[in-house]
Structures are given as C-alpha cells and as structure tokens.
Amino acid sequence: MTTFKRILKLGWKGFKMQSGFSLATIFIMVMIISVVTSLFLLQETTNLLVENIEEKVDMAVYFDKEFSADEIMEVKKELSQVPEIKSIKYVSKDEALQKFSERHKDDKVIMESLEEVGQNPLLASLNIRAWEASQYENIAKVIENSSFASHISKMDYSEKKPAIEKLFSITASINKAGIIFSAILALMVLIIAFNTAKLAIYNFKAEIETMRLVGASNWFIKGPFLVQGAICGFLAALIAAVLFTAALFFVSPKIELIAPGVNFFGYFLENIFIIFLIQLASGVGLGVLSSWLAVRKYLKV
Template sequence: MFWTNFKRISRTGFMNFWRNGTVSLASVFMMIVTLLVIGFIIFGSAILNTSLNALRQKVDITVTFIPTASEGDITNIKRSLENLPEVSLVTYTSRSQALEDFKKRHENDQSILTALNELNENPLGASLDVKAKDPSQYQSIAQFLEGNNALSASGVTIIDHVNYYQNKVAIDKLTGIIRSADKLGLAIAIAFILLSILIAFNTIRLTIYIAREEISVMRLVGASTAYIQGPFVTVGIIYGLVATVLALILFLPITYWIGNVTQDFFIGMNLFSYYLHNFLQIAAILLGSGIIIGAISSFWAIRRYLKV
C-alpha cells in the first residue's frame, strides 16, 4: 500500500504542477529569486574571504637586526619564532641580500648610492619577515621579541628595531575591519536568506489558499492527512527542483558578466571561474535549500486547512 500511495501522490503532484501552469510559474519564479539571493550570498562571502585573506597576506612585521649580529643568533631567533603557534611563516633576509634589495630600490637615486659606496662597509642589518596566522596575533609576537628571547649568547640584544609599533595603528584597524566584516556579512546573509524564504513561503501559502475548499472536500471524503498533504509537498519539491536548475543556468551569464569586474576589483578573484570550480557544492546547496523550502512551506501552509 505504501508504494501504491507513494506512486499516486507523486503522479498527482506532477499533474497538479503541470495543470496549474500559471500558479506554478509564479511560485517557481519566486523560488528562483530566493535561490539567487542564497547564491549571491555564497559569492559575496567568497569575495569577502578572498579579499580579506589577500589583505592578511599583505600584513607582516619585520625584525631588523644590528649589523654586528651573528647569523647563528639570528637563526636561533628564527627557529624560536617558527615554534610559536601564532606564526605561520618566517623569512630570513641576509645583510648582503638587504643591501642588494636596497640598491635595487634606489637604483635611480644616485646620491644615495654614492653615499652608500663611501661607507666601505654594509650598514644594513639582516632581517626576519614574520607572518602571523591572524593579524590580531602580531602584538604577542612583538612582545615575544621584546623579551629575553632576542638576546645573543653574550646577553646583549641584537634586535635593532621591530616595525610592529610603526604599523600598529594600521594593523589594529585592519583587524577591526576584518572582524566587523565577518560579523556584518553573516548578519546580512541571515537577514536576506530569512527574507527570501519568507517570500517563497508566502507564495506557496497563497497557492494552497486557492485550493483550501478542495482540501476540505478531500477531508470530507475520508482522505488521510498524508494523502492530502503528499501531492502539495510534491509540488513544493518540484518548485524547488525546477527553480534550482533555472537558477544554476542563470548564474552562468551573471557570474561571467560580474567575473570580469570582480577580477579587477577584488584582488584577482574571478567569480565565473569560482562558480565553475565550486559548481557541485553550490548546486548541492541550492538544490537542498530549494527542496527544503518548497517542501516545508507546503507542509506548513496546508496544515491549517486540514483541521476539518
């Protein structure tokens, strides 16, 4: 009996979807809007994450050593920095490399190069570029360097300066922006998703309101709740399925068009290639959302008319 009922409910659901063409079209259209909103939120968060990661990559602190510091002492500090859980990468720049970089940077400034030549020896110290896993962790790294950890074997500090304090304001500001962007993004996403689900729910509720008389007749001829609800829930699922397919197709030209703009604007991220690379995950999210919204909306909307 279960399979017979399942077959009958599915067949009726498909038939109702097909026969109520205009109503189905309106519901699918509203569902597409909902799924587009969800899709844009996925893209928006991807853009935000990529941009923030790129910004995070650009932040680091540089520890410059005094010219007399030995390479062994510097290597020791490098090793202890690498052992810190907050640190993701430490890059060593030797004195000669620092000189070369300096010359390259000022190759058009003849007076500086002449002054440098007159010194006879390399005035620049070696340095370590430290990248933290999170911008908020630079403070503790800087504190670590200020402590006894940066002393040479003879007990004298070999660090000339740490540029964290020069960059502190910028780093703090960036940390704040990243945190607020994460929170705000989430709040906006939840608000938009709720709003669009509400619109889809109301559209489906309206289609069921139209059928309320028929639902009460079904009740009066002795049909069970599941047997009445089934076809409506099936139609809701079909709305979700059709809307997902259409939304996925619509995203192709949309992301292609926006892709070029985002590539210039958001640190090299192309939305179109992001969409293609993550197509299966996005399709699964939209399909799941569409089916769940469709089924649950129908399920809830019909309940009040079943009280006969």
C-alpha cells in the first residue's frame, strides 16, 4: 500500500514538473478524444438514419378476392414464425380503398374512375417489414414456396427490389467505411500518443537509471509514468466533454437545417453518460497504454 501511494505521489509530481509537456499531451489527447467521440456519434446517427429509411421500406403481398379475411389472418399467423420478419400488418380492402382515396382526392380523373367502377377494385394485403434490407429476398422466396402461394395475386417485391438492394448496398458501404476509418484512426491515435509518451519518458531517463542502480523494481519505475498517462487522459476527457457539449449546442441546429431529423445535440444529451464513459475510457486507457508501451519498448525496463 505504501509503495502504491509513493507511485501515485511520484506520478503526480512528474505531471506537475513537466506541466508544459503535460499540457501539450492533454491538448493532443483532447483532439484525439474529440475525433473518437465524433466518429461514435456519426456512426450512431448513421445507424439511426438507416433504420429510419428501412422503416419506410416494406413488401406488400396482395391476395385474390376469393381469399377471405380469416384465411389471410391464418397466413399472417404462419408468416409471423419467419425469423427475418419484423412486423406484419393486415390491410383490408376497405382500408386500402380509404387510403387510396385519401391519397388521390385531388385527382378528379382517378376519383371519377372509381365512381364508374361502382365497387372496390382493390385487394386485401399483408404489409411485411424485415429486420434488415438484405432479408427481403429470403422472405420473398419463403412466400413463393408457401402453401398459400396459389392465392397470391401480386407481390411487389420485384418492383421494390432495386430500391431495397440499393439500401442494402448503402448500409453495407457505410458499415464497411466506418470499420476501415475506425481502424486507421485507432492506429494514428496510438502512434501519436505513443510518441508523445516516449518524449515525456525520455526526459526522465537519468532518473530511471538512478532508480535502477538503487534496486527499484520494474513496476516502481513504470508506475509513475502510468499514473501521469492516466492523469493526462482523465483531464483530457473532462475538457473534451465540456468542449464537445458546447460545440454541439451551437452546431446541431445548423446541421438539422441541412439534414432534417438529425439532432446531434439531442442524441448526445440522451446518451451523455455512455458517451462520457467512452471519452473517459479512451483518455485514461490511451494515456496508460501509450505510457506502458513507451516504457517497455524504449527504456527496456
């Protein structure tokens, strides 16, 4: 316990002695943490946008007029067992007509044509939503090979297939780009933090040699540098959190004007605890890891 306290004390002393270098380290880490936070927010916002788009994409299955509502409900019950299906909504002929009339109420030609027909020409249907855009093709195959396939009048999957495939392609590209960018960023962050810690530790090379001569243990030598890294990371996380909150407060309304529905500040406030934990873990973890690597590799402790 005494050794641990001494390590903490030496770490704090080293932090104060190298105040200029510590401030430079904190500044660099604030930038790094801000980039990490921005990437996290961008990824989460992108996921929300994709989910919103996916919510608007569905697949409708229309049934023959002779197929009763009870039979369609049995089909709905059967399809609800398919794991790729998120939700199924039954739309009766009357409901379909009501929606159609509402949508085309200002089109006199269509409304007059409906009156001339004299009866409801629309079909009852099931509107199906998948969990992911990539799952619609499998759902369509299940329906085509089902026992009720002969009672299907039309399935609009073929019409919506290009839009669904485009959505799937966009989603896959976004996720792929996010993974690649995250990997590159992580490597850059580690290199910058590593070199910063290396320079800081090099200034204490004489002191380390002295501690070796008097028989100090490896952990006693490493410990203060790890504490310094943790202090820098902790302070950098606090500063980044304050700056990020202020920046989002002013920038978010302007972003929402360009992209309606994208509320960065609202999402940030809803998840502020998780985001701060990510910032704190990034700062402290980065500070400790870079210090540990610099001590281990360059000072051969």
